[in-house]
Amino acid sequence: MKNTLLLFLAGIIFAGCGTTETPLNYTEEKQPEAALRTAPFSKGVNFSGWFESFSATGIPFTKYTEQDFIDVKSLGVDVIRLPVKMHSMTGGEPHYTIDPLLFKFLDIAVDWAEKHGIYIIIDNHSFDPVRGIDDDIDRILIPIWTQIAQRYKDRSDYVIYEILNEPHGISDARWGEVQGMVIEAIRRIDQRHAIVVGGTDYNSIGKLSAIPKYTDPNLIYTFHFYDPYLFTHQGASWGGPPLLTPLAGVPFPADRRRMPRIPSELRGTWVESSLNNSYANDAAYSKLSGALDRAVAFSRERDVPVFCGEFGVYMINSHPEDRVRWYAFVAGALDRRNISRASWDYYGGFGVFNSDNGDFYYDLNTQIVSAMGFTPPAQMRRSSEPLNTGFVIFDDYPNRAYVSAGFWSDGNTAFSLYDTNSARGEFAILWGNTTRYNIFWFSFDKGGDFSRLASEGCCLEFMARAEKPVKFDVRFINHESAQSIPWRMSYTIDENILPPDGNWRLIRVPLADMREHGAWVSATQSWIGPRGQFSWANVRQLEFVSEYSDMKDIYIRFDEIKISR
DSSP: OHHHHHHHHHHOOOTTOTTOSSOTTOOOSSOOOOOSSOOSOOEEEEOTTSBOSSSGGGOOGGGSOHHHHHHHHHHTOOEEEEEEOGGGGBOOTTTOOBOHHHHHHHHHHHHHHHHTTOEEEEEEOOOOSSSOOOTTTHHHHHHHHHHHHHHHTTSOTTEEEEOOSSOOSSOHHHHHHHHHHHHHHHHTTOSSSOEEEEOHHHHOGGGGGGSOOOOOSSEEEEEEEOOSHHHHTTTOSSSOSSOOTTOOOOOSSOOTTTOOOOOGGGTTSHHHHIIIIIHHHHTOHHHHHHHHHHHHHHHHHHTOOEEEEEEOOOOSSSOHHHHHHHHHHHHHHHHHTTOEEEESOSSSTTSSBSSTTOOTTTTBOHHHHHHTTOOOOOOOOOOOOOOOSOEEEEESEEOTTTEEEEEOOOSSOEEEEEESOOSSSSOEEEEEEEOTTOEEEEEETTOOOOHHHHHTTOEEEEEEEESSOOEEEEEEEEOOBTTBOOEEEEEEEETTTSOSSSOOEEEEEEGGGOEEEEEEETTTTEEEOOOSOOOTTSEEEEEEEOOSSOEEEEEEEEEEEEEEO
16 A cells, blocks of 8 residues: 555656645655554545535435445445534424434435445534534434434444534533533444544644543544645635635645735735745645644554544645645555545535536546545546437436535525425425525536527426415526626516416426526626526526515425426
8 A cells, every 4th residue: 555655646747837846746754653543444535515404304315326335435435424414404402303304314325335335424514614512512412312323223333423523612621521421322322333533623633632531442533634724725715714715826835936926805814924924834744744643643642543534625726736736645644644534525615526517437536536545437528419308307306317406595494305295206395485585496517508408499397386476586597607607597487377376387488488687796796787698508507586575484385397398
């Protein structure tokens, strides 16, 4: 493994990147000390964005399929960390009873992992990056983990529990006490499965030593690694202050000839100070190695396995060659230290694909995958042919072959992908009690060239029912990019089309009858009136939107959404 990794590192030299002062094939001068005990798995990925909904009824279950388990297994993945927003998928206090729908879907994910011989970490990802956790968080964690343990106590050793992702805003002493209480609660029911535990400060390496010396012999100690932060999170629109959204082009490792100009929004902040003063040291290979050595020292001192549960680089504003270089070094450094790891993430902004399409044989970032020590398949050229036949968008579930689903909520909106009052089959979509401009959508992840469908008279077709008068828009949106404006092509549905009688109605909207509505440009936060420039060859998503007013106490159900001739 070590020799293979060194050979790989020597090979990731990119033409045109010779301005860096540090060799691209850099590796550590000597073999570091390694952890003596290891987790039962070695390397994997996080399946983010799957079970992180604010309710079980919003889980986009078809975002991942069994094929994704097969695909990652073929890469060499032996562990999947599955973030689950557990706290929002319960009935709330005092019992925090888990929604049976969560168990329905989670059981299937566990089935797939066991079938394909992949460890699956059920990670309680009830996480707010800003707001800290409450001192009495045990009131939620204990009933939740009691239910999880009861559900999975008889499953195989491939199932692993992780108590809570990135605890913060709580003292080390109190978190250590709470975590111990949860371990005890799990062990009263399940003595078999390994439990992942971690320290405060967002699972910081520096907080590993603050974790109490629990007596349980089947624990895995986790930390997350995103050093240096200004490199791995450049372009991020969360966290802060200040937000790093305008930051771009920060090199790895530091290179004075390639350091970016400081955006005006970040001048006078700690970001400017760090880039000008400390970044060269923060991004040094020796600094990263030293941080990981602390995890090894903890492991050897306690005689426990350590696990890097998250590491990665946000792709939006980082240079591809720098991103690959970071992954190659960090993954290799973890391997040399006998530390198992799971990258953040698979689909997503830190993911292993070149685009939002996320197709394993067309869009895989083979350089990133290889940098992490995996074996990618050969990639094929995607056909640019327009769609030439109708297809299902939603029928019990979103059709993963074409779309992914999502919704925007102000906290009071009712939205469910799994309402049982369906027109046909198992599920319908329920949407209502919205504020103005609330939407739910389907993104065309595998390409949205509708030009032929529009020219040949195809329709957007769906079943709907309402019990009160309604008025909303259905619309198709173009991509937004430096080359493309997100023009909207809309059609209004009102009580004349959908009578408020509680009966299911078939609605057919010819694409040719839709009208351009204008464009909201997120990058400039500006509205552009219609100019007749909408392109059916560049459709990003289909949206249902409460365009005209709030829809308080008004609910609509949808089923059998499709493009038809």
